[in-house]
Amino acid sequence: MSNRPEITVVVPAFNEEANLGPLHERLVVSLDGCVTDYEVVIVDDGSTDGTWQRITALAVADDRIRGIRLARNFGHQCAVTAGVDAARGEAVVLIDADLQDPPEVIPQLVEKWRQGFEVVYGRRRSRDGETVLKIATAALFYRLMHRMTDVDIPVDTGDFRLMGPRAVEAFRSLPERNRFIRGLVSWIGFPQTSVGYDRQARHAGVTKYPFRKMLRFAIDALMSFSFMPLRAATVLGFGVSTFAFIYILVVIVLKFIGVSWSGYTSLMASILFLGGVQLIMIGVLGEYVARVYDEVKRRPLYLVGESTDGESEVVPPRR
Numbered sequence: 001m002s003n004r005p006e007i008t009v010v011v012p013a014f015n016e017e018a019n020l021g022p023l024h025e026r027l028v029v030s031l032d033g034c035v036t037d038y039e040v041v042i043v044d045d046g047s048t049d050g051t052w053q054r055i056t057a058l059a060v061a062d063d064r065i066r067g068i069r070l071a072r073n074f075g076h077q078c079a080v081t082a083g084v085d086a087a088r089g090e091a092v093v094l095i096d097a098d099l100q101d102p103p104e105v106i107p108q109l110v111e112k113w114r115q116g117f118e119v120v121y122g123r124r125r126s127r128d129g130e131t132v133l134k135i136a137t138a139a140l141f142y143r144l145m146h147r148m149t150d151v152d153i154p155v156d157t158g159d160f161r162l163m164g165p166r167a168v169e170a171f172r173s174l175p176e177r178n179r180f181i182r183g184l185v186s187w188i189g190f191p192q193t194s195v196g197y198d199r200q201a202r203h204a205g206v207t208k209y210p211f212r213k214m215l216r217f218a219i220d221a222l223m224s225f226s227f228m229p230l231r232a233a234t235v236l237g238f239g240v241s242t243f244a245f246i247y248i249l250v251v252i253v254l255k256f257i258g259v260s261w262s263g264y265t266s267l268m269a270s271i272l273f274l275g276g277v278q279l280i281m282i283g284v285l286g287e288y289v290a291r292v293y294d295e296v297k298r299r300p301l302y303l304v305g306e307s308t309d310g311e312s313e314v315v316p317p318r319r
């Protein structure tokens, strides 16, 4: 454990060439002030611009920088996982490459860790430079997650956080393919706390989370941490059955006392209604079945194409 750095900063980067230089400068300034020994692991998540060239240049200039290039774009959460797997430091700090999470907050995270907290997450006090739609949907999402899941996922926190050694060990052991990192880290437990910060506008480039991807992310998060949609199906089923039962009795009684009417409208209405409800619920079931299928295939979460130190394995350790 002799040459183990105190902190590893993990940076997922997908087409972020214009951000890496400024990020490096600011990281160095804020880390030099608070820890003696650190490394920065930048994970190139299948970028198509000059991101990898930037990373290799940085690694040549500064030997505390290591780069890992994934075999293709595996997605933000997998890129972060790859970085955590590769981290040699005691504690791991996750930070976005676009400078939305200010590196200047890292000393505060480290300070809390030294006070004994195992997980210190950044809580967004404000968000700058993001669309009203993004801010509104994000606020709704965090509150919905809070209500629908059993794990206590703090509202308004992203992946910007510090994990201590025990949390990192626990995180590495989690086997699921479907990774909602904020949820997983909350699930881990240990003493956790937050540090407030103001989320900045993106330094350069555009968001890699357009609305469609954000929706996918939200659904994935919800499904991997909640059975609520399934329970809703059960409850709805009971509700509809109760109503149907009463309605059947009414219809029979009416038949016996000689009241009858032509039933095309009510027939069509009930057939279409039930058909719709059933299809929706089959869809909900299908979403879970698809996730189960994804898990049992047990494919690796990501594959490594190359790394600046030439030491990483293509296939990550089995978890």
Ligand code: UDP
Binding pocket: 011, 012, 013, 014, 015, 016, 045, 073, 074, 075, 076, 077, 079, 095, 096, 097, 098, 100, 206, 207, 208, 209
């Ligand atoms: N990212 C990634 N792979 C992806 C999408 C995003 O590694 O498929 C990285 C991206 O480079 C950034 C971080 O994840 O460092 C957060 O993405 P982004 O800033 O686009 O999301 P937003 O802040 O807009 O929610």
Ligand code: MG
Binding pocket: 096, 098, 100, 202, 207
């Ligand atoms: Mg961003």
